[in-house]
Amino acid sequence: MIQIIPCKDRYEELVQFAVRLNSDGVHHVGFFGEGDADVRASLEECVIPTAEGFLLAYDGDTLVGVFGVDADQEVDRAWLYGPLVEHADWHPLADELYRQVQALIPAGIHSFDLFCDEQNVRLDEFAARHGFPLHSANAVMTLARGDYNPAAKRATKVIPFEEGFFADFERLHNAVFPGTYFTARQIVEKLGETHQLLLAVEGERLLGYHYGKFDPAAESGYVDFIGTDESARGRGIGADLLAAGIDWMLSAPTTQKVSLTVNANNRIARGLYEKFGFVTERVMRGYRKKVE
Numbered sequence: 438m439i440q441i442i443p444c445k446d447r448y449e450e451l452v453q454f455a456v457r458l459n460s461d462g463v464h465h466v467g468f469f470g471e472g473d474a475d476v477r478a479s480l481e482e483c484v485i486p487t488a489e490g491f492l493l494a495y496d497g498d499t500l501v502g503v504f505g506v507d508a509d510q511e512v513d514r515a516w517l518y519g520p521l522v523e524h525a526d527w528h529p530l531a532d533e534l535y536r537q538v539q540a541l542i543p544a545g546i547h548s549f550d551l552f553c554d555e556q557n558v559r560l561d562e563f564a565a566r567h568g569f570p571l572h573s574a575n576a577v578m579t580l581a582r583g584d585y586n587p588a589a590k591r592a593t594k595v596i597p598f599e600e601g602f603f604a605d606f607e608r609l610h611n612a613v614f615p616g617t618y619f620t621a622r623q624i625v626e627k628l629g630e631t632h633q634l635l636l637a638v639e640g641e642r643l644l645g646y647h648y649g650k651f652d653p654a655a656e657s658g659y660v661d662f663i664g665t666d667e668s669a670r671g672r673g674i675g676a677d678l679l680a681a682g683i684d685w686m687l688s689a690p691t692t693q694k695v696s697l698t699v700n701a702n703n704r705i706a707r708g709l710y711e712k713f714g715f716v717t718e719r720v721m722r723g724y725r726k727k728v729e
């Protein structure tokens with residue numbers, strides 16, 4: 438007999454289940470991250486508290502499924518964390534979890550994302566059944582501290598964010614990553630000891646930016662965004678920004694690796710990352726359903 442209940446105070450069970458299943462490509466879904474510290478950090482960043490946004494499915498006393506949602510009305514998007522299912526009736530259970538999780542999505546959201554490892558064939562079938570078209574293929578790339586090769590000329594002036602550049606930063610961010618998961622203002626509001634925005638500048642002109650973060654508990658850094666002005670590409674600015682961003686993340690002695698997610702077809706960016714020592718760990722599929 439399957440019982441589906443809100444996560445409430447069963448956070449530890451949720452974490453352990455997600456960490457275990459997400460370590461296997463056949464089950465792996467996006468947004469959670471990988472490993473205990475990563476999963477906790479991802480869940481803690483959710484706008485909707487995990488206690489309310491996640492459902493757990495039990496077969497007797499055994500946890501057999503997890504499905505959660507996070508959403509941000511400002512960017513008009515919901516991120517579906519799952520389904521993570523370990524049960525012979527994978528599809529019926531995933532469908533029932535999905536049916537119930539939809540009730541937790543705030544009103545006014547028109548765009549819904551699912552994200553999984555390309556080996557997660559059942560999620561591909563689930564996405565097709567529920568009308569989520571394939572939206573993107575992404576490579577998750579990781580750089581181990583010892584493999585870092587800063588292949589940069591360091592000829593660009595790179596400075597920490599200054600408010601006077603905000604309007605130019607917002608314009609560039611929207612041009613390079615239209616409709617992405619953080620607005621320019623949301624990025625700037627997150628800045629602090631562990632979240633940094635670097636700008637490549639030439640006089641008053643903004644040529645590019647790098648937004649990254651590190652998490653001492655997860656012992657890792659993450660490059661969220663790197664972009665340069667189209668008119669300034671191929672001059673080494675991207676490489677200089679990446680080197681400055683990674684130097685900063687590795688300046689925290691806890692940082693053992695730096696990760697990022699990039700469109701699998703973005704050959705230019707992947708080539709740049711590989712020169713720095715990044716290797717592709719997973720290829721992920723993103724599905725996006727849009728409703729009026």
Ligand SMILES: CC(C)(COP(=O)(O)OP(=O)(O)OC[C@H]1O[C@@H](n2cnc3c(N)ncnc32)[C@H](O)[C@@H]1OP(=O)(O)O)[C@@H](O)C(=O)NCCC(=O)NCCS
Pocket residue numbers: 613661662663664665666669670671672673674675676677698699700703705706708709
């Ligand atoms: C990826 C990006 C940041 C690189 O910025 P850039 O300022 O052009 O970077 P660089 O000049 O340092 O070039 C880095 C490498 O990219 C490659 N490259 C740059 N422009 C290229 C082009 N037009 N054609 C082919 N390769 C190119 C080169 O391999 C170059 O290395 P090299 O020194 O061996 O020539 C930039 O292309 C960009 O903003 N793209 C859109 C956003 C994006 O895709 N971001 C990454 C995903 S998060």
